[in-house]
Amino acid sequence: MESVAFKCPNCNADIKFSAADQKFNCEYCGSSFTEQEMKEIAASIEAQAANRPEEAVQTDSEFEEQTNIYHCDSCGAEIMADENTAATFCYYCHNPVVLAGRVSGEFRPKYVLPFQIDRKTAIGHFQDWCKKHWFLPKDFLNAGQQEKIVGLYVPFWVTDVNVNAEMDALGKNVRTWTSGSYQYTETKEFAVARKANVVLKGLPADGASHIDDDLMEAVEPFDYQAVKPFAMQYLSGFMAEKYDQDFSAMFPRIQKRAVQASDQLVRASMTHYSSISVTRSDIKVMNTTWDYMLLPVWFMTYKYGDKIYEFALNGQTAKFVGTPPLSKGRVAAFCTAIGLIAALITLVVGVIVK
DSSP states (O other): OOOOOOBOTTTOOBEEEETTTTEEEETTTOOEEOHHHHHHHHHHHHHHHHTSTTSOOSSHHHHHHHOEEEEOTTTOOEEEEOTTSOOOSOTTTOOOOEEEEEOOGGGOOSEEOOOOSOHHHHHHHHHHHHHTOTTSOTTTTSHHHHTTOEEEEEEEEEEEEEEEEEEEEEEEEEEEEEETTEEEEEEEEEEEEEEEEEEEEEEEEEOOTTSOHHHHHHTOOOOGGGOEEOOGGGGTTSEEEOOSSOHHHHHHHHHHHHHHHHHHHHHHTTTTSSEEEEEEEEEEEEEEEEEEEEEEEEEEEEEETTEEEEEEEETTTOOEEEOOOOOHHHHHHHHHHHHHHHHHHHHHHHHHHO
């Protein structure tokens, strides 16, 4: 099984993308390369490949040859990576994963959004979050747990949506005033109608069924102006999921989000009324265009009792989301301490009163 390696032209060691300085670095000799220099290196690799018919340039067929699947028998996650990535455990359930084979060319993304947050910074954000939560289990972020914080490229369908929206409503403006000993109330009613063509740009939906949809929506937004045409070198040093839900399977979710967003926009145009009662709403998705992208997320999962807790950090903006587990022992100890303090205060007050 052949592998794709982006080698340093100075020492022939592996080159990895650094989220910290947005360059491609050789950890062995310290050489650093810009995006343009990496293009030249990639061009050199392609030129060498052209002399060997069995090696194609980086097309869909080449992607199929370059990309491995690491399969988790426990939760079913399928991690996409080149052979330079050490996929030794599942980012989701922490069980070991095994090499399952190649990825077909249909899973080749069109774009990738490179990581802006490196591993050290990601761990720092997790640690800062932990300081604000007193009742976490003691081993929640120990050294072993920190090793399981994983930089993952999540597969997303990013969609532009055109929506036609029509809405009728009854608007009311209420005015109250007092004159002498009388209070007056004036209510005016208006027939309100709205028609709008709404264009929503870059509406995302992750295409991995076992990644929590609410978690991925909470970690938004991403700035798509920073996306790059997909190239394998961006995966170096990270993991990547392949989608198991194609766009047709994701369309109902995209449609629901588009309708909700359009509904909010239309209602927002009626804010100069005291109250609004919608009598008719007709919101339809008319057209969609989409791209398959890999977007950067730092993941951590933690099993406490029989439940797996998921945490995510946006690899571009550092937005952090997740629900903390509560240590029953720590909560009980805290309540006991509060009870003892309250009893002591009561005793002291009683002695002073006497």
